[in-house]
Amino acid sequence: MKPRGNVVGAPVTVGDLAGATETILDAAKAGKGGYVCVANVHMVTTARKDSRLRAAMEGAFWVTSDGMPLVWALRRQGYGEAGRVAGPDLTARLLAKAAAAAVPVYFFGGGAATAAALRQMLEARFPTLRIAGIEAPPALPLEPAVDAETVARINATGAGLVFVGLGCPKQEYWMAAYAPHLTGVLVGVGAAFDFLAGTVRRAPRWMQAAGLEWLFRLCAEPGRLWKRYLVTNSLFIWYTLFSKTGPGSGRFNA
Numbered sequence: 001m002k003p004r005g006n007v008v009g010a011p012v013t014v015g016d017l018a019g020a021t022e023t024i025l026d027a028a029k030a031g032k033g034g035y036v037c038v039a040n041v042h043m044v045t046t047a048r049k050d051s052r053l054r055a056a057m058e059g060a061f062w063v064t065s066d067g068m069p070l071v072w073a074l075r076r077q078g079y080g081e082a083g084r085v086a087g088p089d090l091t092a093r094l095l096a097k098a099a100a101a102a103v104p105v106y107f108f109g110g111g112a113a114t115a116a117a118l119r120q121m122l123e124a125r126f127p128t129l130r131i132a133g134i135e136a137p138p139a140l141p142l143e144p145a146v147d148a149e150t151v152a153r154i155n156a157t158g159a160g161l162v163f164v165g166l167g168c169p170k171q172e173y174w175m176a177a178y179a180p181h182l183t184g185v186l187v188g189v190g191a192a193f194d195f196l197a198g199t200v201r202r203a204p205r206w207m208q209a210a211g212l213e214w215l216f217r218l219c220a221e222p223g224r225l226w227k228r229y230l231v232t233n234s235l236f237i238w239y240t241l242f243s244k245t246g247p248g249s250g251r252f253n254a
Helices: 017-030 041-047 051-059 068-076 087-101 112-125 148-156 170-181 192-197 205-209 213-220 222-242
Strands: 004-007 010-013 035-039 062-065 105-109 131-135 161-165 185-188
Touching: 004 068, 010 041, 010 051, 010 062, 010 068, 017 062, 017 087, 017 161, 017 185, 035 041, 035 051, 035 170, 041 051, 041 068, 041 222, 051 170, 062 068, 068 222, 087 105, 087 161, 087 185, 087 192, 112 131, 112 192, 148 170, 161 170, 161 192, 170 185
Parallel strands: 035 062, 035 185, 105 131, 105 161, 161 185
Antiparallel strands: 004 010
16 A cells, blocks of 8 residues: 655655556456545645545545645655656546556536537547546535435446546545445546646646646636635645654554
8 A cells, every 4th residue: 555645634645647547547447446536735725624625535545646745745754756646647647548448437527518628539539438428517516415316327337437527625525425336436636627628728847847837727717716826825835834744743654
């Protein structure tokens, strides 16, 4: 089992993109179910005060380090092997592997326009991919109850991977509630649907490597994101400066 670091009180798995991809795909092929959280600064900061979100992260079999600040925090704790595992990169890698291994995939989340663009992109980029379904659900409550029809509909497709794009923390609540009832592995990928579909541009690679992807997104969508980044980024810096975390000091370490 991969070790977990403790980033401002939240569990984050120590690993890289290749390792995460193989572990998740193996679980999907084995029909083990479970779910994966793609954690960034916003998620770990929110989880510090949101006990339900923190519990959802603790219940995931992998919590990726989506964002260089999380990677830097893990490395400061002594986990030199920690690498970035961003949601869009993980999704693209899993889709390529799933296409090669004939693992059916399902997409749950996003809007109707994104769903249509996503299907078009998938068919062009991954022609052998078995698309079990692409569902743009109606607006869900923050903490939805498990719906038996939704469970039956997704399970009936035989999907081994279910990508969930409902945004944080709704998708984490959803995965924690639905994982015991679904046979596929759930992967909460946030805005990855929009990035893959081309409806939202992603930051250049140099900004991603420098930990500035948040700035690119803020400039692209200031009205929607300014409060999130102003509050959570500031809190993350504060918690990082005054939190004592490291190997042996956090309850998430293996």
